[in-house]
Amino acid sequence: MAEGATSILRFEHVHVAFGGVDALVDLSFEAVEGESRVILGAAGSGKTVLLKAALGLVRPDSGKVFAFGRDLTTMSEQELFDIRSRIGMLFQEGALFDSLNIEENVAYPLLNQKSIHCPPEQVHPRVVEALEFVELGSTLEKFPSELSGGMRRRAAIARAVVTEPPLVLYDSPTAGLDPITAHTIIALLIKERDVSQTTTLLVTHRYQDGNLIANFRYNSKQGILEPAQNGNGRGARTTFMVLKEGRLVFEGDQDSLELSNDLYISKFVKQRE
Amino acid sequence: MDTIGVGSLQIVAITGFFSGAVMALQMYHALASYGQMGKTGQLVSITLVRELGPVLTALMVAGRNASGIASELGSMKVTEQIDAMRALGTDPVQKLVTPRLIATAVMLPLLVVIADFVGMFGGWVISHFNLGLPSKQYWTTVWQALDWTDICQGLLKPLVFAIVISLIGCYYGLRTTGGTQGVGRSTTQAVVAATVLTFVLDLLITKIFVSQAT
Numbered sequence: 001m002a003e004g005a006t007s008i009l010r011f012e013h014v015h016v017a018f019g020g021v022d023a024l025v026d027l028s029f030e031a032v033e034g035e036s037r038v039i040l041g042a043a044g045s046g047k048t049v050l051l052k053a054a055l056g057l058v059r060p061d062s063g064k065v066f067a068f069g070r071d072l073t074t075m076s077e078q079e080l081f082d083i084r085s086r087i088g089m090l091f092q093e094g095a096l097f098d099s100l101n102i103e104e105n106v107a108y109p110l111l112n113q114k115s116i117h118c119p120p121e122q123v124h125p126r127v128v129e130a131l132e133f134v135e136l137g138s139t140l141e142k143f144p145s146e147l148s149g150g151m152r153r154r155a156a157i158a159r160a161v162v163t164e165p166p167l168v169l170y171d172s173p174t175a176g177l178d179p180i181t182a183h184t185i186i187a188l189l190i191k192e193r194d195v196s197q198t199t200t201l202l203v204t205h206r207y208q209d210g211n212l213i214a215n216f217r218y219n220s221k222q223g224i225l226e227p228a229q230n231g232n233g234r235g236a237r238t239t240f241m242v243l244k245e246g247r248l249v250f251e252g253d254q255d256s257l258e259l260s261n262d263l264y265i266s267k268f269v270k271q272r273e
Numbered sequence: 274m275d276t277i278g279v280g281s282l283q284i285v286a287i288t289g290f291f292s293g294a295v296m297a298l299q300m301y302h303a304l305a306s307y308g309q310m311g312k313t314g315q316l317v318s319i320t321l322v323r324e325l326g327p328v329l330t331a332l333m334v335a336g337r338n339a340s341g342i343a344s345e346l347g348s349m350k351v352t353e354q355i356d357a358m359r360a361l362g363t364d365p366v367q368k369l370v371t372p373r374l375i376a377t378a379v380m381l382p383l384l385v386v387i388a389d390f391v392g393m394f395g396g397w398v399i400s401h402f403n404l405g406l407p408s409k410q411y412w413t414t415v416w417q418a419l420d421w422t423d424i425c426q427g428l429l430k431p432l433v434f435a436i437v438i439s440l441i442g443c444y445y446g447l448r449t450t451g452g453t454q455g456v457g458r459s460t461t462q463a464v465v466a467a468t469v470l471t472f473v474l475d476l477l478i479t480k481i482f483v484s485q486a487t
């Protein structure tokens with residue numbers, strides 16, 4: 001990472017437990033501005049809890065979570081709303097509101113986040129823009145139940161990024177999707193990252209997702225993904241983390257990850273073979 | 274309000290009608306032992322306004338709406354919609370609990386008033402057509418039996434029940450865990466808790482009113 005880069009998200013010795021079962025154990029890391037962070041781990045390793053702690057949805061039993069320099073662990077729910085307006089979140093199954101159509105779902109953060117201040121006449125154009133970004137411009141009137149799994153996930157991405165947050169968290173965006181749709185979703189994540197220059201945290205159990213994030217960039221002129229050729233070695237802006245039973249067992253670049261002899265870590269890397 | 278009020282109207286009216294009819298039938302024969310059949314309307318009226326109207330209506334609404342609220346919010350909880358709401362800058366209590374509390378608190382007393390009148394009508398149908406009581410006598414005793422404390426008791430109870438029913442539905446819904454199985458569990462717990470608490474609170478409120486009257 002570049003020296004002196006601005007810290008966007010920092011965990012300091014965070015410990016979270018539910019009913020005596022540890023979900024996160026002594027977790028510390030720091031994500032800086034413009035960085036992509038791929039968090040790998042098996043089911044139940046604490047990946048989702050990590051993202052929820054980053055949003056202040058889960059309060060740590062001990063340790064501190066800093067987002068944009070502010071300590072989330074000492075803030076009230078009302079104070080957290082301000083921080084959350086600067087963080088986009090894609091939930092695992094999309095978490096679109098069943099009772100609202102797609103337009104209302106995507107407009108929800110613009111209308112409800114007090115610190116966004118979006119004039120009413122700009123809500124519709126921004127919603128349309130966000131939906132066209134994820135290639136769902138024709139689904140405004142549809143309800144989530146009328147869309148396929150991949151389309152729901154894309155609509156949820158539109159809702160997560162419609163406020164143009166500087167930090168976006170993605171919770172298993174490709175889980176349960178076929179390979180082609182999964183590739184489309186990851187391509188959208190890369191497009192969002194490169195067009196809006198956002199800091200990205202991607203939780204996944206698929207190494208392929210992290211590999212794409214680390215090694216491809218969006219060519220805005222041609223509108224396609226292309227291999228990253230930045231001269232700084234592959235995946236220079238991407239850090240990989242591996243969680244095991246709530247503990248951080250690896251943090252580093254893709255080369256180090258692939259060279260690891262750890263049996264648990266190498267299982268994720270071998271997935272692509 | 275539409276779901277809780279208008280949606281419950283049919284079941285509440287049916288329950289009220291048959292409660293009043295059964296009360297008239299039972300009370301007529303009980304009063305016949307003392308030769309006081311003419312007071313059938315009085316007993317139907319007092320029983321409905323003070324007890325059966327509020328309690329039976331609350332039980333219907335508990336079965337219909339506490340379960341509905343718990344399952345709706347429970348489904349939202351297990352599909353992370355509640356977390357999404359918080360992440361998108363909304364307080365779920367303000368957005369989900371408050372409207373349901375207000376809707377139930379407004380609609381349940383109104384439903385009780387309707388159930389009371391329909392029940393009195395049911396009592397009249399049995400008294401007039403089956404038992405041969407004069408209509409004027411029935412309605413006069415129904416009207417004269419009630420005083421302001423009965424009306425207060427009959428409206429305070431559903432207000433308290435409404436608060437309890439809606440909050441219990443929301444409470445069990447918002448603390449749902451464990452997927453669809455958890456939603457079913459929350460729904461059952463909400464109905465059981467709301468039903469039991471309705472009876473307990475009914476006893477407490479009745480005790481307060483009875484103590485003040487003596």
